[in-house]
Amino acid sequence: MTTTARRTVEAFLTGFRLKDVEAAMSTVADNAVVTVFPLKVRDGGKDVVSTLLRDVVTAFPDLLVTVKNVIEVGAVVVAEFKIEGTQAADFLDAINQEKHLDLDTAWRFTVEDDRIAGIEAYWCQNQLYRRLAVKRQDHVTIV
Structure with missing residues (x-):
């Protein structure tokens, strides 16, 4: 049986997967x-995730999101997925x-x-920097 929390997260992931x-x-x-955590954003708002998703779908127009695992414990749902x-x-x-x-990636969602x-x-x-061929981590762009 799929609970409301899991369905809510799956709807989020489906939207993302469909760009x-x-x-x-x-x-x-x-x-x-x-x-x-990788972007050192703590206690941001809805706009943070909106911007991140928009940046991902813009930068990777052939985006493939593969959900590997969804674990639910009450109102908390953890999703492991690969972005390609x-x-x-x-x-x-x-x-x-x-x-x-x-x-x-692994994302932890709290649903209320x-x-x-x-x-x-x-x-x-x-891993992200290696895949995108960033040579120096103190300067994330190559000049």
Whole structure:
């Protein structure tokens, strides 16, 4: 049996997978608290995840999101998924070199009243930089 929390998160992931940022964001509460650990964003708002999703779908027009695992414990849902695509625009300060990205991620969602009230996103920033051929981590763009 699928619970409301899991369905809410799956709707978010489906929107993201279909590159429909509006559909994904329609599942997120206006007062959601968002933390993106690799970007050092703590207690951000809904706009943080909206911008991140828009940046991903813009930078990787052939985006493929593969959900590996969804674990639910009450109102908390953890989703492990891979983001893949070929870079077509600058992304997180890494200039476009048309490199292929495959990035393993894990996101923790808290669901309240059928809406995502909290998101904590994790991925290895070093893996992202390696895939996008960033040579120096103190300067994320190559000049």
